[in-house]
Amino acid sequence: MVPGSAIRKRLTVTVAIAATIALLTTFSAGPWGGHASAGTTVGALQTELAKLTAGEATAGDQFGDSAAIDGETAVFGSKFDDDAGSDSGTASVFVRNGTSWSLQQKLAASDAAAGDTFGNSVAISGDTVVVGAPLDSDAGTDSGSAYVFVRSGTSWSQQAKLTAGDAAAGDFFGVSVAISGDTVVVGAPFDADAGADSGSAYVFVRSGTTWSQQAKLTAGDAAAGDQFGCSVAISGDTVVAGTPFDDDAGTDSGSAYVFAGAPAAPTNVTAAGGNAQATVSWDAPASDGGAAITQYTVTSIPGGFGANTAGTSVT
DSSP states (O other): OOOSGGGGGGGGEEEEETTTTTOOOOOOEOOOOOOEEEEEEETEEEEEEEEEOOTOOOTTOOTTTTEEETEEEEEEETTTOOOOTTOEEEEEEEEEEEEEEEEEEOOOOTTTTOOOOSEOOOEEEETEEEEETTTTTTTTOOOEEEEEEETTTTEEEEEEEETTTOOOTTTOBBBBEEEEEEEEEEEEEOOOOOOOOOOOOEEEEETTTTTEEEEOOTTTTTOOOOBBEEEEEEETTTTEETTOOTTTTTTTOOOEEEEOOOOOOOOEEEEOOOOEEEEEHHHHSSTTTTSSOOEEEEOOOTTTOOEEEEESEEO
């Protein structure tokens, strides 16, 4: 969802779903308020369980402009909350106990500043929440950032602030965020690598408590104005990025791109020597990176002799 004054002029609906719980959040013109409704699936019907509002809701906050849920925990963005200055933004975490929902904690950036729009996008996986702040200006006006929060018991704390390795003014990094386990994807739809507003997305991975950029994703046929990365999603080793202004089927017809991660390394590698040859065997990787492995290449050192196989051994 692209931040900015234009967003105040239209009705926005955000939907997130996990298991049998659905979240529907709305805001509209006028006082720029917002709320969220939580429901559960009964057969083909949705039964409303609760209406959620921010604990310190005020006019203009737009609580619920973004929403995400995992299990019994939901998070909502309020990108125009003014706690740290006009439109600095916040996010609110709610938890369910039985049929009751309650506010667990309100999240804010450790370096919150006016105009950052923290909460423009939110995502959650287990005890980790990611919040986008696309108008943060660390690397130039509206370069953008994303924040990672983790839960210990019932308390949330900021673990990291993510920025693009090649961040630049106007990228809007953080317009979209997604998380799966220890991997986060952040969209930057106004990145200009392939022309103005061609867009990109960044993949970050966590080792212990440290996050590092693993990859920058762009479309193979990227073009100016496509806004690749306006939306992102991830499941395991597979990332999807939306490009709503791609023109393949006409102006702004749109497209989406699917990326698969690299496979893990083979395990239990062994080599048995023979007469001027060797047999190398291994077990297939635990992860194929989201796509079937069709070939292995074995290279001898020294010598540089190579052999290819689709199996798990070669001579």
